Amino acid sequence: MLIDTAIEQDYEVNGFVRNTANFFLTPILNRLPKRVFIGSSRKAKTVHEHVTTHTALEVIYSFNNELNFQKGVLEGLTTYFWQTTNSAKALRNRLKLVKKEVDKAISSLNKKKITVLNLACGSNVAVFEIVAKYKNILSIDVFGVDRNEQAIIDAEKSASGFGIGNLFKGCRNTISGFLNENKHLKFDIVEMVGFLDYVEDAKAIELFNQIHSALKEDGVFITGNVSDNPERRFITEVVGWPRLIFRDEKDLANLISSSKFR
Template sequence: MNNFFYIIPFILQNLFFVFFLPIYKFFIRLEVRGRENLKNLKGPVILAPNHTSELDPTIIPLIFPVFSRLLPIYSVIYPIEKYSDPSFGWRRYIYKELFFEVLGGYPTFSGFKDYETSLENHINLLNKGRTVCIFPEGKCTTDGNLRPARGGLGFLVHETEATVIPLVINSLYGISFFDFLLRRRKVVMTILKPMTIDDIIFVEEPTVEDFRHGSQIVLDKIRESLKSQPLITYIDNDKELNLEKNSLFKSIFNIFFIPFLNSLPKNFKFLIRRTNEAAATVIDNATNHKALEVLYSKGDMFSLKKVGSQFFKYVWFNMNNSKAVRNRLKFVKRELKNHLENISDIDRDIEIISIASGSSRAIIETVKDGHYLKDAKLSITFLDKDENAIKYSKDLSVHINHLPIKLDWVHDSVGNFLRGLPAKKYDVVEIVGLLDYFNDDKVIETFKGIYSILEEGGIIITANVNHNKEEKFVSDIIDWKMIYRKVDELANLLVKAGFDSSKMRVFYEPLKIHGMIVAKK
């Protein structure tokens, strides 16, 4: 190894400590735990963190003090040509070979299907007593959950007998520039106890599966640590979804307008009904699918010709709660699409159930544009106790009748359905909106039932309305009464029902009115 590629990474990673540590301490309130596990540590060392973000490599060197003998850290990275992929956006113009080399990044050699060839650089580094960082998952998380382990870590341990330090990053996933700037996120990096080859590889002549199993042992240590740490909640500002937010003018306007609405007497509902047909429909059908359908359309399903009616339609359907409902719909569709894409190659019907399905709009619109499903076979169950909702859902499903999808409607309550112990196991359970009306005990009971009908690796997509400034107006004037919860409170109910907190992604839509959770069994 050229001395240049030792000295430069060593200098830059020490500068990381001087430059990034105070920035991260302030903006993401970075806390490093477990430094006692680095005492008397000698090379070669393999750092094995979970991969939450492209920012992970900027915080990992901060576990070591300045001028540590274990610096620089050499990272296992993709083959250089992969970084020219358009998916990296503007970063592909920066992610060049020299950029990675001066920071300590050494690529794998792809296409050989042979660990020894692919990881040749990193074996040489470890044999010289250096420190190498490899993510056991192989790739960055796409959903906030840990991926299955790959075999690279296990192979490096077997070849070099290096000491492994599992690192728990909790979590840079989904962090936005504004989260960073406004100090919305606290990130904790935990250094776990060192592991040796005897803890990871158990046979003299390991196979590829043995290497994967060894990597998974390390990843399971990380998972166990994540379970004991506070859940990370964040505001998801996914730019691809065209989410609704407030302009500066609207935010200032709301400072005065929302308190005015909250001060109105309860009988003012009568006057709001008279402003236009769309508002009347929402008020008359609060809590059911008809009201939600009007909110989804911003009231445009009604032809309002009077100027006054159009004005009030704009006012009512651009309130924060109206926008947040539409944001929630977009997130449900995103999560459905992402998971179906991930499991589209399984050799059986993909089973989906929507509980308290209402209009079923999220699922129907998601599968309607199903090019990403390839040859996957879908079987979808819509469960609702409202006959009118089922009829509406059936009418809406004409948009997917041409697709090879099995559709089934069940007229029943969620309690009766789950107590009946359905014969099927489901890959996706979507229950969004119903829990806004259940007390904690009933939510836990429902989650327990859902856990029992989920396939291993299956997901639940769920949500709850959060306390917000328009809450009094919605509850007292519109008479749409709900049980408000913070999203971490909903997550705790999932945990009490048996779900693993380390397999959850917990976030708010941009207006922080609806908290959402995607949890994997």
């Protein structure tokens, strides 16, 4: 197992000024009435209405770190502020990290034909961007599983946008359902990010065992978990993101080592 703790140049990090400001602003953020956050901008409302889904994540992933006053000065400022909270930065950093790990896995496998399984895929941006990079060099098939029909529709559109529509097979199913019904399929890479955060320990171990069986002998499993942080109340109570189970590196490592991955 690999735990990536590298702070790379392209990750979003806070400077001294933002860190100091956060010391005073985070307690205020955590106590903000929900309606103030929802009413602050259209994007905030979209995130609130679509919490736990790829639609909410897309709003955060697509932020370009620039102030945008097209919808007014106040909306521009508030959007910039919550889009640059540690939680939003962490989600965009996670996306970069997943892309990096998928890329690393594809090149380290050193095979001509690779099959990738993306569980709880959402619109699958991280995997598609990297697969598109290799599409003329390798033969790659990507399976995307999500129980939400709209996620599969959006993933199909996204695959076409990356020019790899023909390589993608979207499956509307639960993760357990898919793994149970497709025991004959074996994958080189399994990516499951943004899902473990909702799964209790016993279920997570069961899931890891199913994934272990779905991987080829030299296969790579990429996963992650949101860890507890000072913006916890803002995320769960103000934005309204429900049922998050926070785990740090040690918790996740213990969980994985309780499964067949050891």
